[in-house]
Amino acid sequence: xxxxxxxxxxxxxxxxxxxxxxxxxxxxxxxxxxxxxxxxxxxxxxxxxxxxxxxxxxxxxxxxxxxxxxxxxxxxxxxxxxxxxxxxxxxxxxxxxxxxxxxxxxxxxxxxxxxxxxxxxxxxxxxxxxxxxxxxxxxxxxxxxxxxxxxxxxxxxxxxxxxxxxxxxxxxxxxxxxxxxxxxxxxxxxxxxxxxxxxxxxxxxxxxxxxxxxxxxxxxxxxxxxxxxxxxxxxxxxxxxxxxxxxxxxxxxxxxxxxxxxxxxxxxxxxxxxxxxxxxxxxxxxxxxxxxxxxxxxxxxxxxxxxxxxxxxxxxxxxxxxxxxxxxxxxxxxxxxxxxxxxxxxxxxx
Numbered sequence: 001x002x003x004x005x006x007x008x009x010x011x012x013x014x015x016x017x018x019x020x021x022x023x024x025x026x027x028x029x030x031x032x033x034x035x036x037x038x039x040x041x042x043x044x045x046x047x048x049x050x051x052x053x054x055x056x057x058x059x060x061x062x063x064x065x066x067x068x069x070x071x072x073x074x075x076x077x078x079x080x081x082x083x084x085x086x087x088x089x090x091x092x093x094x095x096x097x098x099x100x101x102x103x104x105x106x107x108x109x110x111x112x113x114x115x116x117x118x119x120x121x122x123x124x125x126x127x128x129x130x131x132x133x134x135x136x137x138x139x140x141x142x143x144x145x146x147x148x149x150x151x152x153x154x155x156x157x158x159x160x161x162x163x164x165x166x167x168x169x170x171x172x173x174x175x176x177x178x179x180x181x182x183x184x185x186x187x188x189x190x191x192x193x194x195x196x197x198x199x200x201x202x203x204x205x206x207x208x209x210x211x212x213x214x215x216x217x218x219x220x221x222x223x224x225x226x227x228x229x230x231x232x233x234x235x236x237x238x239x240x241x242x243x244x245x246x247x248x249x250x251x252x253x254x255x256x257x258x259x260x261x262x263x264x265x266x267x268x269x270x271x272x273x274x275x276x277x278x279x280x281x282x283x284x285x286x287x288x289x290x291x292x293x294x295x296x297x298x299x300x301x302x303x304x305x306x307x308x309x310x311x312x313x314x315x316x317x318x319x320x321x322x323x324x325x326x327x328x329x330x331x332x333x334x335x336x337x338x339x340x341x342x343x344x345x346x347x348x349x350x
Contacts, residue, residue, distance in 0.1 A: 007052035008144045008199040016213055023216060024117040026053040031215040038218035039304040042185055043347075046150035047214035048206050051184075051191065052199065055119030055140045057112040057126065063133040064108050071129060072102060073241060073259075075251035079104040084165045084182060087249055088241055089114075089122060094258035094265065095237040096244070098122050099229065101182055103167060113145070113191075115231050144199030148211055149189030149222075156209045159190065173205025184219060186226030186343060221301050224310060225345035227276050233287055234274060234298040234312050243270040243314065245342070273320035274298070276342045277328075279309035283335035285328050292327035292334065293319055305345050311337075 004027040013020060018029035029050065031038060041047045059068060069076045074087035081104050089097040098118040103111040114122045119140055126136045154161055157172050162181050170179040178193040194202045207213060220230070229235045235244050240258075242250075242265045252259045252266070272295060279285065285300030291313050300311030315326065324339040 005053070007050055008196045009050045009052060009146075009203050012200055012203050013050065018213070018215060021216075024053060024115075026116060028053060029213075029215040030217045032213045035215070035217035035221060036304045038212060038214040039221050041212040042150045042187055042214060042218065042222055043305060044151070045212070046148060046153040046156050046189075046210070047212045047218065048203070049147040049149070049214050049216070049219055050144075050203070051147050051219075052144040052196075053116035054145055055112075055114040055116060055122065055138065056143050056145075056193075057114060057119075057123055058105075058137045058139055059110040059112065059126070059130075059134060060108060060137075061134040062108055063131050064110055067129075067131055067134045068102065068110060069254055069256065071126065071257055073246075073250045073256050074102075075254055076102065077254075081106050082166055082168060084167055084180065086165070088246065089125065090241065090256060090258040090262075091237055092258055092261070094240040094242075094261040096231065096235040096239060096241060096246075097125060097237055099231055099235060099246075101165075101180075103180070113193075117232060142196060144194050144196050144202075146192045146194065146199070146203060146206060147183055147185075147189065147219075148192065148206055149183045149185040149187045150211075151188055153187070153189040153211070156211055157190070157206065158209075172202060173208065175202040175205055177202060184228055185222040186228070186345075187222075220299075221304060224299050224301055224312070225303055225305060226343040227312065229274070229312070230299055239274075239314075240265055240270070242266050243272055244274045270317055272314040273317050274312055275315045275320040275324075275326075275339045276344050277311055277313065277326055277337040277339050278303075278306065278344060279311075279328070280336040280338050282309075283328065283330040283333065284309045285311035285313075285330065285337070289331075290329040291315055292329060297328065303345065309335075309337075310344050315339075 167180040183189040289297040
């Protein structure tokens with residue numbers, strides 16, 4: 001039986017009475033007070049998530065920029081120190097090995113924050129391809145990562161506003177950390193990268209400021225409401241970026257791995273597209289449930305903000321248009337659903 005890994009904040013979660021579950025090989029908090037309360041705290045105020053299970057890889061050397069340009073889908077040339085970028089690691093078929101954020105720390109030095117379950121595969125993938133003048137290292141064990149998200153996140157942390165996908169060294173409550181203006185909730189917020197040794201103190205300083213501790217359950221419903229894909233569910237090495245609606249992070253003219261294949265898919269039009277939908281009848285869609293018209297649900301849950309079932313799923317391209325009608329097979333019961341424009345939830349419409 002696999003021994004579950006624990007983040008530097010494990011004892012903090014136990015002390016707070018979190019419900020802990022296995023996730024991607026880690027023992028992680030799925031909830032504290034409850035998923036709905038935590039979800040609404042992030043939408044209305046501020047919540048904190050331990051995301052220290054995510055992987056951190058550094059890419060250094062004179063050829064680092066050229067190397068990353070060849071393996072990542074977005075245009076690395078647009079980065080400069082202090083800027084970050086959402087991007088994809090792709091295979092020769094245009095499939096998504098991982099989705100990640102790349103940070104330019106300084107000239108010839110980059111940080112990749114990757115999905116927890118892909119930390120080792122990503123590291124191996126990059127190491128196998130690194131040229132002689134580039135070194136890829138896995139530094140994940142040196143760091144913890146705390147996401148603080150919500151409309152009052154910056155106010156509660158006493159941090160100045162900054163453009164999305166920028167980062168800078170800073171401190172919260174006297175604890176030094178890298179303040180990344182990134183997140184996975186659709187709300188304003190930061191992800192604080194801190195040394196593993198200082199993680200528990202930073203977590204305490206964040207919660208002392210009135211930020212609500214939140215588990216992975218709320219993180220999943222929050223990202224689903226704003227249609228952020230989850231690797232392993234909505235995207236995978238077998239799904240391509242164009243069908244997944246991620247063509248906007250593919251600079252096809254850079255010639256990254258799989259770019260030619262993706263160009264052909266874009267020109268011909270994908271056969272299936274990842275569509276967002278809301279349930280028109282009672283029923284909660286879940287991953288793997290059939291879509292009667294073709295395809296299946298890749299992510300599904302109850303939306304705490306819309307108070308109805310919502311989901312994502314690959315459907316025939318002609319059915320991916322908003323207002324198309326779908327039928328979800330919810331444990332043998334046919335339930336009507338409607339395709340909607342992404343995101344499913346936005347503050348302006350609530």
